[in-house]
Amino acid sequence: MSIYDYSVPTPKGEEISLKEYEGKVILIVNTATGCGFTPHYKPIEQMYEDLHDKGFEVIDVPCNQFAGQAPESDEEIHEFCQLKYKTQFPQMKKSDVNGENALPLFKFLKSQKGFEGFGKGPKALAMNTMLKKIDKDYKNNPEIKWNFTKFVVDRSGNVVARFEPTADMKEVRQFIESLI
Numbered sequence: 557m558s559i560y561d562y563s564v565p566t567p568k569g570e571e572i573s574l575k576e577y578e579g580k581v582i583l584i585v586n587t588a589t590g591c592g593f594t595p596h597y598k599p600i601e602q603m604y605e606d607l608h609d610k611g612f613e614v615i616d617v618p619c620n621q622f623a624g625q626a627p628e629s630d631e632e633i634h635e636f637c638q639l640k641y642k643t644q645f646p647q648m649k650k651s652d653v654n655g656e657n658a659l660p661l662f663k664f665l666k667s668q669k670g671f672e673g674f675g676k677g678p679k680a681l682a683m684n685t686m687l688k689k690i691d692k693d694y695k696n697n698p699e700i701k702w703n704f705t706k707f708v709v710d711r712s713g714n715v716v717a718r719f720e721p722t723a724d725m726k727e728v729r730q731f732i733e734s735l736i
Contacts (some may be wrong), residue, residue, distance in 0.1 A: 558662070558713050559574050559582075559661075559666065559709050559713045559714075559715065560573070560574050560575045560577075560578055560713055561574075562574050562647075562660055562661040562664060563661070564615060564617065564648045564651075564659065564661055565648060565649040565651065565659075566591075566646070566648060566649055567630035567631065567647070567648070567649050567650075568721065569635065569649075569653040572648070574661070574692060575617075577613050577709075579611065579614075579688070579711050579712060580611045580612065580613050581607075581611055581612050581613070581708070581709065581710060581711055581732060581735045581736055582602070582612075582613045582614075582615060582705070582708070582709040583600065583612070583613070583614050583615070583706055583708055583709075583728075583732065584615045584617070584665060584706070584708075584709065585600065585614070585615070585616055585617070585704060585705065585706045586617050586618070586619040586653045586662070586703060586704070586705055587617065587619065587626070587704060588618065588619060588620070588622065588625035588626035588628070588704075589618070589619050589625070589626050589628060589633055589636045589637070589715070590625040590626065591622070591623075591625040591626075591702075591704065592705075593703055593704040593721040594703075596704045596721070596725060597637060597640070597641035597643060598641055599725040599726075599728075600614060600616075600643075600645075600725075601607065601641050601642060601643050601644065601645070603729055603732060604643075604644060604645045605644065607696055607732065607733070607736055608644075608645075610736045611711065611736060612732065612736060613645070614645040615672050616637075616643075616645060616646065616647045616648060617647075617649075617650075617651055617653065617659065617662075618630070618633045618647055618648070618649075618650040618651075619652065619653050619700075619703065620650060621650060621652055621653060621655070621700075622655055622702050622703050623700045624669060625703055626650060626703075629650075630647070630649055630650055633647055633650065633669065633676040634647050653700045654699045654700050654704075654706075662700065664715075665707045665715055665718075666698040666699065666700065667698065668699035668707075668715035669698075669707060669715050669717065669718035670697075670718075671694070671697065671698055671699070671701060671718075671720070672718070672720075673695070673720070674701075674720050674722040675720070675722055675723065676696045677722065677731065679721075679722040680722045683701065683702065683720075683721070683722055687701055687702075693696070701720065701721075702720075702721050703721060704716075704721035705718065705719070705720055705721060706718070706719040706723070706728060708728075708731060708732060708735070710735050711735065716735070717731055719731075
């Protein structure tokens with residue numbers, strides 16, 4: 557299977573095939589409106605504005621699986637993103653990214669790029685401390701650990717990177733620009 561065999565649901569109940577994104581660089585991210593990482597919307601939107609015409613797409617999948625930080629309806633999430641961050645890329649239907657009801661797309665993404673750690677620094681330390689309490693074996697499974705985990709797909713449809721929410725958004729942008 558390839559990334560182009562998957563689809564994502566829209567808030568209106570339609571399915572968008574990733575085949576529509578063939579030949580583009582894609583950032584796939586699980587998001588939440590009430591998270592400490594929610595400000596990542598700003599640099600993601602800036603990348604979208606700067607790089608969309610060069611073949612860059614964002615697939616934003618709101619998720620309420622991490623401390624209930626996206627409790628709103630799909631419509632409320634969309635309004636929040638547009639008002640607070642002026643997002644132009646579409647938000648997909650709020651969905652699970654882990655567990656039995658995880659979107660098949662996220663199961664595939666995790667099979668391609670597993671968890672490699674949070675890096676260094678205060679945010680990484682905080683995430684490690686928190687996750688040890690939730691899942692003692694979190695370092696050894698590919699599950700999404702928190703909101704704003706980002707996967708990058710190259711123009712050929714390969715899942716080429718996974719960035720944890722603690723990653724510096726400048727590094728994420730540099731990596732994406734290297735693929736454009």
